[in-house]
Amino acid sequence: MTAINGSVIVAIDGIVLAEAMEGQAEKEGAVAVFVGNAANQIGRALALGPLDWGVVTMTQYRILILQEPQSFVGLLLGDKASPAVVAAQAQQTLAHWQ
Numbered sequence: 001m002t003a004i005n006g007s008v009i010v011a012i013d014g015i016v017l018a019e020a021m022e023g024q025a026e027k028e029g030a031v032a033v034f035v036g037n038a039a040n041q042i043g044r045a046l047a048l049g050p051l052d053w054g055v056v057t058m059t060q061y062r063i064l065i066l067q068e069p070q071s072f073v074g075l076l077l078g079d080k081a082s083p084a085v086v087a088a089q090a091q092q093t094l095a096h097w098q
Helices: 025-045 083-095
Strands: 004-011 016-020 053-058 061-068 071-077
Touching (some): 016 025, 025 071, 053 083, 071 083
Antiparallel strands (some): 004 071, 053 061, 061 071
């Protein structure tokens, strides 16, 4: 089992900028944008601040969503992947690209 089964980077407006996955990158990107924007709205309404990262879990599906300055990153998690560990590693890697 791998920790990450696919990835997508999507602009805040929903345009897929990059992807590495089997399946529909547009669908995964839409999930990342919808959840990320909703989390940011909740954060503003409750004075919690912007999204750092979050996980959407459904039957047979887990996606880790990370906020970047102009985009969201969606990482499809494997069954045994720790969201906190993957998020920390991803944030460290993404920091090198900014």
